[in-house]
Amino acid sequence: MSSYETYDYDVLIIGAGGAGLRAAIEAATGNLSVGLICKSLLGKAHTVMAEGGVAAALANVDERDSWRVHFADTMRGGQYLSNARMAELHAQESPERVRELEAWGALFDRTAEGSILQRNFGGHQYPRLAHVGDRTGLEMIRALQDHGIHQGIEVHMEHTIVSLLKNGERIAGAFGYEREKGRFKIFAAKAVVLATGGVGKAYKITSNSWEYTGDGHSLAYHAGAELIDMEFVQFHPTGMVWPPSVRGILVTEGVRGEGGILTNSEGRRFMFDDIPELYKNQTADNPEEGWRYTQGDRDARRPPELLTRDHVARCIVREVAEGRGSPHGGVFLDIAWIQEKLPNAPEHIRRKLPSMYHQFKELADIDITREPMEVGPTTHYIMGGIRVDADTQMTAVPGLFAAGECAAGLHGANRLGGNSLSDLLVFGKRAGEYAAQFATENGSVQIDTAQVDAVAAQVLKPFENSPEGDNPYQIQAQLQEMMQELVGIARSEENLTRALEEIQRLAEKARTVHAIGNREYNAGWHTALDLDNLLTVSEAIALAALERRASTGAHSRDDYPEKEEPGGGKYNTVIQKAPDSEMTIRRNPVPELPEDLHAIIEEMG
Secondary structure (H helix, E strand, O other), X not given: OOOOEEEEEEEEEEOOOHHHHHHHHHHHOOOOOEEEEOOOOOOOOHHHHOOOOEEOOOOOOOOOOOHHHHHHHHHHHOOOOOOHHHHHHHHHHHHHHHHHHHHOOOOOOEOOOOOEOEEOOOOOOXXXXXXXXXXXXXXXXXXXXXXXXOOOOEEEOOEEEEEEEEEOOEEEEEEEEEOOOOOEEEEEEEXXXXXXXXXHHHOOOEOOOOOOOOHHHHHHHHHOOOEEOOOOEXXXXXXXXXXXXXXXXXXXXXXXXXXXXXXXXOOOOHHHHOOOHHHHHHEOOOHHHHHHHHOOOOOOOEOHHHOOHHHHHHHHHHHHHOOOOOOOOOEEEEOHHHHHOOOOXXXXXXXXXXXXXXXXXXXXXXXXXOOOEEEEEEEEEEOOEEEOOOOOOEOOOOOEXXXXXXXXXXXXXXXXXXXXXXXXXXXXXXHHHHHHHHHHHOOOOOOOHHHHHHHHHHHHHHHHOOOOOOXXXXXXXXXXXXXXXXXXXXXXXXXXXXXXXXXXXXXXXHHOOOOOOOOOOOHHHHHHHHHHHHHHHHHHHHXXXXXXXXXXXXXXXXXXOOOOOOOOOOEEEEEEEOOOOOEEEEEEEOOOOOHHHHHHHHHHO
């Protein structure tokens, strides 16, 4: 084996967003050595892009809220495909995790009485999102980092992990490289936690940053873990579509929570046209009631703009398809209209939504206090991911854990806004806790030198391929275009079959991809290495979408418009790598709800 710089930890965390930082903090409490790896700089994790708030049933604004209501809302939003135990733990533990974050220095907005303020959000029955204006994710990362730096955690910034290392069935560590110089590193560990985020860069139009290339999903899959429900990709309904300078950038759901409305080219609030039966009792049937809800009227029902994200996104796509879209292929999101209701509307908007106001004024010369925004669905989040144990977050690979967006189970077919940030805190903490326990109870394992050398050779292959090989940027762009067109919001057997064929064609081209130059400062080489992750998750999404012959949650099939397959029952799709390296898929029936949890669902209607 060549000589590589080697680090040895009890627990290794891959990813330094909310889940990774919370896992690292928890793992370090047991006096264990903890390593934290981030692809970018510490503090630039995608968690900072989460704007609206963190969902937790603190009941500070409405005392009728409770973990039981939060649990029922999460299960309903996920079309009852969520892991019920994860939904239960999440609802029960979120308030404690938020108060803990406050104790570590997070500065939340306040009620008049001094409690943490909470706002309305789509799919949540009561105002539940603790927030810091519209910069909640940034404040969360700041508080976690400020607390975490005192825990003795070793941080490796701007490093990419390209393979997990195993000894037999058990995890042994990870192999990666330093992005600046290209130097290879071995990270030996008794336990590894994946907290790498999502897969948005598999699509052309996305709110996700450059790091979101499905690294954790792919690493776990190739190491022998299972992926579940990969068909469920959330297209956030309100990404900017115009001007080009802000295309794909997210407009927080908080805009709608503060009274923003969606209108089509005819000036009509089209969301009132299509309120699902499941939500009719909770949704306003007239604009005045919807407005009163956003202003805190406890007796009012929420406006249809605050229905679940999958439904709002489909309604927007329908308006555009039927010729009632905005000039640039979206619809209008208007918060400026509240000047009809509030005399100090511009000041109110700037105070409640400071980031939204400054971002669009600076980047697009749009003043949201005076004019509407043009918005449309943007690839935002994946509910599917690595299958984990609900309590411990361990995968099917002993010693390998996962938390946050790269893990799956909590959100089912569709995630409610704000549940992602509490997911990071609750299950990041649990992943760190049980990874530390595993490391304490199990000794070190030997790194397989032959395995390391094989991975290193594969990583260098783009330099050795013929200069006639394809350009990695072109393959990535072709993949993104294809996924946007064939595996987007509206899917069909014909398109998904074409997509799988195209993925195989692009995978063949990726094997001969050529990177010019050397390993230092080489973005083309990084892109070539990202391709394997992107192709893996793209194949998993398309294969799972082809398997689910129904339109459920965030997954919509034009050729199977019903919510469930006739006689099919509720199931999760499970993807695993076969011994011959083929990607396989099967269905796992969703277990019956325990009686106590079933009673909560019944009680909450």
